[in-house]
Amino acid sequence: MENTAEYQCAYCGEPNLTFVDLSAGEYQSYVEDCQVCCRPNILYISIDPDRLEIDINSEYEG
Structure with a gap:
């Protein structure tokens, strides 16, 4: 089951929409490029x- 959630780019601060796989577990981490500045988060x-609430934190890669 997938759901969408929004995170703020760690580099440019712009909001980004991402897909979250709810069946992949309570805690997940992966790298995704910002849709605005193309830098990896x-x-x-x-x-x-x-409650199926999603919390996303982003940080710089590297």
């Missing part, structure tokens, strides 16, 4: 399984 995702 490490996304740390936590999902509340009871």
Whole structure:
């Protein structure tokens, strides 16, 4: 099951939309390029399984 969530680019601060696979576990992390500045962001995702709320934090890669 997939859902969308928004995160703020760690480099340029612009909002980005990403897909989150809810079946991949409560805690996930992966690298995704910003849709605006194309720089890589490490996304740390936590999902509340009871409410299906998604929390995303991003940081610089490297």
